[in-house]
Amino acid sequence: MMRSRPPLVEVENLSKRFGTVVALSGVSMRVFPGEVHCLLGDNGAGKSTLIKILSGVHRPSAGRILLDGQEVVFHSPRDALDRGIATVYQDLAMIPLMSIARNFFMGREHVVTRGRGLLARLDMRRANAIAREELARIGIDVRDPAQAVGTLSGGERQCVAIARAVYFGARVLILDEPTSALGVKQASVVLRYIAQARARNLGVIFITHNVHHAWAVGNVFTVLNRGRTLGTFGKDEITREQLLTMMAGGRELEELSAELEEFARADAARAIDVAAEEKEVAATLRREVAFGSGFSDDGRRP
Amino acid sequence: MASSTIAERDERLRPSGVVRRLFGRPELGAVAGYLLVLLFFAVVARGTGMFSAAGILSFLEVSAQLGIVAVGAALLMIGGEFDLSVGSMIGFAGIVVALPAVEWGWPLWLCILLAFTVALLVGWVNGMIVSRTGLPSFVVTLGGLFVLRGLTLGITRALTGRTQIPGLRAQLEGDWLAPLFAGEVGTGIMQWLGEMGWIATRPDGLPLASGIPVSILWWLLLTALATWVLLRTRIGNWIFACGGDPAAARNLGVPVAKVKTGLFMFTAVCATIFALVQTLSVGSADVLRGQLKEFEAIIAAVIGGCLLTGGYGSAIGATFGALIFGTVQMGIFYTGVNTDWFKVFLGVMLLVAVLFNNYVRRKATEGR
Ligand SMILES: Nc1ncnc2c1ncn2[C@@H]1O[C@H](COP(=O)(O)OP(=O)(O)O)[C@@H](O)[C@H]1O
Ligand SMILES: [Mg+2]
Numbered sequence: 001m002m003r004s005r006p007p008l009v010e011v012e013n014l015s016k017r018f019g020t021v022v023a024l025s026g027v028s029m030r031v032f033p034g035e036v037h038c039l040l041g042d043n044g045a046g047k048s049t050l051i052k053i054l055s056g057v058h059r060p061s062a063g064r065i066l067l068d069g070q071e072v073v074f075h076s077p078r079d080a081l082d083r084g085i086a087t088v089y090q091d092l093a094m095i096p097l098m099s100i101a102r103n104f105f106m107g108r109e110h111v112v113t114r115g116r117g118l119l120a121r122l123d124m125r126r127a128n129a130i131a132r133e134e135l136a137r138i139g140i141d142v143r144d145p146a147q148a149v150g151t152l153s154g155g156e157r158q159c160v161a162i163a164r165a166v167y168f169g170a171r172v173l174i175l176d177e178p179t180s181a182l183g184v185k186q187a188s189v190v191l192r193y194i195a196q197a198r199a200r201n202l203g204v205i206f207i208t209h210n211v212h213h214a215w216a217v218g219n220v221f222t223v224l225n226r227g228r229t230l231g232t233f234g235k236d237e238i239t240r241e242q243l244l245t246m247m248a249g250g251r252e253l254e255e256l257s258a259e260l261e262e263f264a265r266a267d268a269a270r271a272i273d274v275a276a277e278e279k280e281v282a283a284t285l286r287r288e289v290a291f292g293s294g295f296s297d298d299g300r301r302p
Numbered sequence: 303m304a305s306s307t308i309a310e311r312d313e314r315l316r317p318s319g320v321v322r323r324l325f326g327r328p329e330l331g332a333v334a335g336y337l338l339v340l341l342f343f344a345v346v347a348r349g350t351g352m353f354s355a356a357g358i359l360s361f362l363e364v365s366a367q368l369g370i371v372a373v374g375a376a377l378l379m380i381g382g383e384f385d386l387s388v389g390s391m392i393g394f395a396g397i398v399v400a401l402p403a404v405e406w407g408w409p410l411w412l413c414i415l416l417a418f419t420v421a422l423l424v425g426w427v428n429g430m431i432v433s434r435t436g437l438p439s440f441v442v443t444l445g446g447l448f449v450l451r452g453l454t455l456g457i458t459r460a461l462t463g464r465t466q467i468p469g470l471r472a473q474l475e476g477d478w479l480a481p482l483f484a485g486e487v488g489t490g491i492m493q494w495l496g497e498m499g500w501i502a503t504r505p506d507g508l509p510l511a512s513g514i515p516v517s518i519l520w521w522l523l524l525t526a527l528a529t530w531v532l533l534r535t536r537i538g539n540w541i542f543a544c545g546g547d548p549a550a551a552r553n554l555g556v557p558v559a560k561v562k563t564g565l566f567m568f569t570a571v572c573a574t575i576f577a578l579v580q581t582l583s584v585g586s587a588d589v590l591r592g593q594l595k596e597f598e599a600i601i602a603a604v605i606g607g608c609l610l611t612g613g614y615g616s617a618i619g620a621t622f623g624a625l626i627f628g629t630v631q632m633g634i635f636y637t638g639v640n641t642d643w644f645k646v647f648l649g650v651m652l653l654v655a656v657l658f659n660n661y662v663r664r665k666a667t668e669g670r
Binding site for chain 1: 533534535536539543547550551553554555556609613
């Protein structure tokens with residue numbers, strides 16, 4: 001399968017200490033184009049730390065990062081961005097008081113800049129038009145791209161952030177718990193968008209502690225526990241229940257089995273909610289594949 | 303396609319008409335407030351000469367002097383920081399210009415160059431301390447307030463034995479740079495208006511208001527420049543982002559520390575322009591100049607719609623804030639009301655503005 005291709009990005013034996021706290025120790029992981037690589041683990045497992053290293057926010061204490069097989073060192077988020085690694089942070093990389101369009105082009109203003117030198121100025125009309133168009137593409141109808149991002153719902157904000165990353169030509173898209181604060185409906189919008197990104201052959205790293213969300217769009221799963229990896233698994237090598245067991249890590253077995261039983265009950269008896277969520281996404285995914293990905297491939301991207 | 307149905311299903315957005323857009327502007331409150339102020343004095347100060355050419359120019363000049371500093375304070379506040387050392391910077395810049403000119407006979411252009419260099423340095427130091435230590439700028443620049451004032455006093459007394467440096471007048475005569483800060487423009491127009499009998503003249507036929515003080519031009523220029531930068535340039539985008547959410551801005555590749563340091567340097571430069579206007583117009587420097595200006599500038603910016611928490615506001619707002627300030631101050635003078643009441647008015651105005659701004663911010667970011 002696609003894993004036979006060379007990885008887009010690879011981390012080797014990554015460790016990170018914050019003073020005395022060991023947030024990561026010896027984590028290795030590879031992300032391939034066209035895959036959604038789910039990073040799972042309980043709170044404090046080190047997921048955010050790992051991706052913050054990948055996106056240039058933190059420097060690793062040990063270990064290295066390879067991009068297209070070449071070792072790279074990121075000194076700042078800008079470095080990672082310029083190399084095509086775009087991250088949508090858990091604590092939302094959006095400025096609520098600023099307009100959607102201004103947020104969309106934040107840090108990338110040169111794309112909508114006219115003129116040179118002292119006369120260089122933002123073409124807000126164009127910025128607004130592009131932002132609106134890109135959001136319409138993913139089904140968010142923004143009538144006024146000049147309105148504050150703060151007026152958008154959480155799901156919409158996540159979508160704006162992802163749309164921005166994709167628009168600016170990200171090759172690796174990192175999403176830190178994009179669905180954790182969202183309701184079912186909004187989460188499925190985001191999940192569908194993740195699937196679209198995969199269809200465009202991006203490498204997606206999707207952090208979540210919701211196994212259902214991971215299962216719906218992921219094809220590879222890496223489980224972290226207390227800063228160490230418990231392994232990487234293809235979707236055909238593991239079950240949802242096994243994933244959950246692993247994520248739970250040190251928890252009591254009884255407690256776990258109770259939870260697993262509840263799974264079975266939910267799946268069998270009610271066959272809704274958990275499964276419904278997955279199904280809705282699966283169904284949309286099928287439609288996406290049938291209708292094309294919703295992204296145009298006309299080379300319009302800068 | 304499936305995606306469009308989701309948009310409808312969620313009934314995405316409320317209508318956002320022109321009215322809503324207008325109400326979204328930060329300076330709205332200050333503009334409305336200023337109209338009220340004008341209306342009030344148009345009635346109360348009727349026949350006092352406040353709205354004669356000379357009267358108008360005098361309250362515009364008072365507003366301009368504050369406005370020059372307020373525009374800097376507004377930009378910095380939008381960028382998420384305060385500068386309480388602005389007032390002391392005014393005093394400091396004054397002696398940096400006057401001392402070498404009067405005591406050592408330096409040419410004026412060199413003194414002015416020195417003053418701006420020193421200002422840039424002070425702003426840079428403020429910015430570096432704030433961004434390196436992560437301490438609140440409120441505290442860092444409060445330190446600056448005392449250090450700069452102390453330096454001003456110490457240096458002046460050590461070198462001259464006084465706290466004032468008079469005698470700049472002689473230097474200014476015939477200097478080509480001085481009119482840039484101290485002169486008047488449009489004297490021809492004012493004279494013509496006087497000859498036409500449209501504005502009041504003195505017995506010798508010259509108009510009472512002989513020209514437009516250049517400080518007013520500086521003020522308008524700085525406001526226009528700041529507005530352009532804020533709304534139409536990349537730096538402006540970054541300034542809003544730095545104040546709105548510095549962590550998010552950094553993650554998106556915005557050089558937050560550089561932007562903030564640049565803003566501190568700009569405020570110090572604004573303070574220096576003010577100091578030059580004052581020092582060169584009066585012809586002397588005084589170690590106590592600029593006291594309380596830091597607070598007045600912040601008040602003008604807040605009245606103008608800048609959020610104390612950063613990330614929102616406008617230079618035009620700060621300019622209207624300064625206008626309210628200057629107009630009320632002179633209005634009270636013209637109407638003969640005890641000036642003590644000016645302070646009461648200011649305090650109340652500030653509170654009203656903060657409440658109003660908070661309300662606007664809630665409206666602007668109301669989640670659903
Ligand atoms: N900047 C930091 N300073 C100190 N400790 C940190 C920092 N960031 C994360 N940690 C610690 O590292 C561990 C892993 O955190 P994190 O990567 O955020 O976990 P996760 O995202 O999986 O919930 C936690 O114990 C956390 O307290
Ligand atoms: Mg996390």
